[in-house]
Amino acid sequence: xxxxxxxxxxxxxxxxxxxxxxxxxxxxxxxxxxxxxxxxxxxxxxxxxxxxxxxxxxxxxxxxxxxxxxxxxxxxxxxxxxxxxxxxxxxxxxxxxxxxxxxxxxxxxxxxxxxxxxxxxxxxxxxxxxxxxxxxxxxxxxxxxxxxxxxxxxxxxxxxxxxxxxxxxxxxxxxxxxxxxxxxxxxxxxxxxxxxxxxxxxxxxxxxxxxxx
Numbered sequence: 001x002x003x004x005x006x007x008x009x010x011x012x013x014x015x016x017x018x019x020x021x022x023x024x025x026x027x028x029x030x031x032x033x034x035x036x037x038x039x040x041x042x043x044x045x046x047x048x049x050x051x052x053x054x055x056x057x058x059x060x061x062x063x064x065x066x067x068x069x070x071x072x073x074x075x076x077x078x079x080x081x082x083x084x085x086x087x088x089x090x091x092x093x094x095x096x097x098x099x100x101x102x103x104x105x106x107x108x109x110x111x112x113x114x115x116x117x118x119x120x121x122x123x124x125x126x127x128x129x130x131x132x133x134x135x136x137x138x139x140x141x142x143x144x145x146x147x148x149x150x151x152x153x154x155x156x157x158x159x160x161x162x163x164x165x166x167x168x169x170x171x172x173x174x175x176x177x178x179x180x181x182x183x184x185x186x187x188x189x190x191x192x193x194x195x196x197x198x199x200x201x202x203x204x205x206x207x208x209x210x211x212x213x
Contacts, residue, residue, distance in 0.1 A: 019053075019108075023140075024159060025204040029107070030057055032202050033136045036211055037061050037103045040134045045102035048072065050091045050121075051109030055082035058105075067102070092117060095124035104128060105136040108207075111182050118181070125212075126194050135195070135212035142184045143206060156205045 019026055034057070041047045043066045049058040052071030059082040063069060069084040072094045076086070087094055091109065104125065110118050125135050143149040183191065188208075192198045195212045202209035 022160065023108070023204070023207050024156070025202075028204070029138055029202045029207075029209050030060070032209065033057070033105055033107070033138070034061055036134065036136060036201070037105065040213075041067050041102045043067060046070065046098075046100070048094075048098070048101050048104045050095070050104060050106040051112075052086070054078055055084065055086065057107065058082065058084050092120050092124060095121065095128065098128070100131050101128055101133045103134045103136065107136070107138040107209075108140065110137070111139050111180050114181060122191055122194060129195055129212055136209070137212060138202070138207065138209040139188065140180075140182045140207050141188050142182055144185050149206070152206050159205075 023029075037047055038061065041061075041064060043064055045064075046068045047058070047061060047070070049055075049069075049071045052058050052073045053075075055071045055078075058069060058071040061069065063083075070087055071082070071084055072087045072089065072091050074088065074090060076088050091106075095104075106121075106125070110121055113121060125133075125137075129135050143152065192210065192212070197213045199211045199213070200208065201211045
């Protein structure tokens with residue numbers, strides 16, 4: 001049986017550097033999400049980062065001593081010394097296990113879920129949002145206009161050539177084919193319509209960030 005070879009983030013030597021080079025202005029997104037998190041995490045409240053990877057973002061959020069901060073990921077990419085609680089396991093199961101949170105962030109996490117798991121994750125985020133959670137969501141999306149999508153994608157690839165070889169770019173793109181499932185703009189709009197209040201707060205190329213309050 002032939003299996004699709006998927007991209008393995010565990011094989012990346014410096015994950016945080018890799019992400020910042022792959023997603024243009026990723027640091028700007030982190031700055032905006034961090035500012036929103038600080039504004040909305042309250043004493044005795046909680047912050048949850050779904051798909052926290054190394055935990056760099058969760059660790060960088062200024063802390064309130066009486067609040068709890070949790071990073072959740074299916075893999076341990078070296079988060080043991082980041083100064084927050086780390087839960088290794090399924091993001092959906094973790095969301096199902098909690099009733100409330102002040103802020104939940106999911107930065108480029110849902111796009112690595114198949115449509116069934118993604119629907120379950122969105123359902124849980126809607127439930128928690130209705131219970132008062134501010135949701136910070138970032139995703140890579142495809143433009144509905146194919147010519148526009150091709151032009152933006154081409155420029156993004158050209159920008160990445162300053163940090164990666166052509167072979168590295170092509171190999172990663174091929175391996176992501178079986179593990180990353182991005183929505184189109186229309187699909188994202190339909191998905192986000194399940195929430196009451198959605199604001200677009202960041203975009204770089206075809207990477208977007210929203211604050212759901």
